[in-house]
Amino acid sequence: MNEIAKKIVESRKLKGLSQEELAELSKVNLRTIQRIENNENEPRGKTLILVCDALELNLEELQSLQITPKLGIKDLLINGLFLFILNILLNCVIGFLVLDSESNLNSKLGGFLLSFFIPFYICYNTKKTSGMNRMLKYGGGYIVYLFMCFVLIGIPKSLILGSCLMLSLATLYYGNFFLNTKQNQ
Numbered sequence: 001m002n003e004i005a006k007k008i009v010e011s012r013k014l015k016g017l018s019q020e021e022l023a024e025l026s027k028v029n030l031r032t033i034q035r036i037e038n039n040e041n042e043p044r045g046k047t048l049i050l051v052c053d054a055l056e057l058n059l060e061e062l063q064s065l066q067i068t069p070k071l072g073i074k075d076l077l078i079n080g081l082f083l084f085i086l087n088i089l090l091n092c093v094i095g096f097l098v099l100d101s102e103s104n105l106n107s108k109l110g111g112f113l114l115s116f117f118i119p120f121y122i123c124y125n126t127k128k129t130s131g132m133n134r135m136l137k138y139g140g141g142y143i144v145y146l147f148m149c150f151v152l153i154g155i156p157k158s159l160i161l162g163s164c165l166m167l168s169l170a171t172l173y174y175g176n177f178f179l180n181t182k183q184n185q
Contacts, residue, residue, distance in 0.1 A: 002039055002042065004036075004042060004043065004048075005036055005037055005038075005039050005042075007057070008036060008037060008043075008051060008055065008057075009037050011055040011056075011057055012037075012055060015055065019033050019034060019037065022051070022054060022055070025054040026050040026051050026053065026054035026055075027050055028047055028050050028051060032047060033051075036051070083137060083138065083140075084141070086138070086141075087138070087139075087140060087141025087142070087145075088141060090118060090141070090142075090168075091141050091142065091145040091165075093111075093114065094111045094114055094115055094161070094164050094165070094168075095145070095149075095161060096111075097110050097111030097114070098111040098112075098160050098161045098164055099149075099153070099157070099158070099160075099161055108160060111160075111161075111164050112163075112164050112167070114164075115164035115165065115167045115168045115171075116167055116168070116171055118168070119138070119139070119168045119169075119171035119172045119175070120171055120175065120178065122134070122138050122172065122175070123171065123172065123175025123176070123178065123179060124175075124179060126138075126175075127175075127176065127179060130176075131172065131173040131174060131175060131176060132173065134172050134173070134175060135169055135172040135173045138172055139168060139169045139172045139173075142165045142168050142169055143165075143169070145165065146158075146161070146162055146165045146166075149161055149162070150162070
């Protein structure tokens with residue numbers, strides 16, 4: 001049984017209501033209440049609002065109970081592969097713009113701007129993720145790439161790239177601050 005259904009059943013029983021009484025009180029079909037409680041249907045929209053009003057439940061609190069489905073090994077591998085490819089692509093683009101022997105001031109500025117705006121876009125789409133988790137998940141490749149550049153091409157040549165990658169990591173970490181949101185809404 002999902003968490004919303006559990007909370008509805010629990011609240012209904014605490015109030016001493018039968019399913020019929022809840023259906024009448026909330027003006028929702030009895031069969032709908034039965035389907036919700038038997039986990040055959042998940043209430044949404046107006047139905048959820050009516051049931052919450054009848055049981056005097058906080059709608060936002062009830063919606064926050066929704067559990068994200070557990071990922072299988074196949075899903076984890078696909079997500080990991082996607083993140084790996086994403087990290088490589090972002091590093092290659094920024095590295096090309098900044099480290100190329102023919103890069104001029106415009107391409108370096110472009111690399112610097114991409115170092116902020118791409119992680120900012122990631123932060124915008126992952127508002128509920130903590131900064132550390134986001135930085136490790138999406139910025140792990142930046143850390144490895146930065147270390148490899150320091151070792152392979154030397155610190156002086158990779159300072160511009162280092163500043164771009166550090167900007168990316170800082171944006172990923174402090175993204176919630178930039179967006180003015182709480183970590184766990």
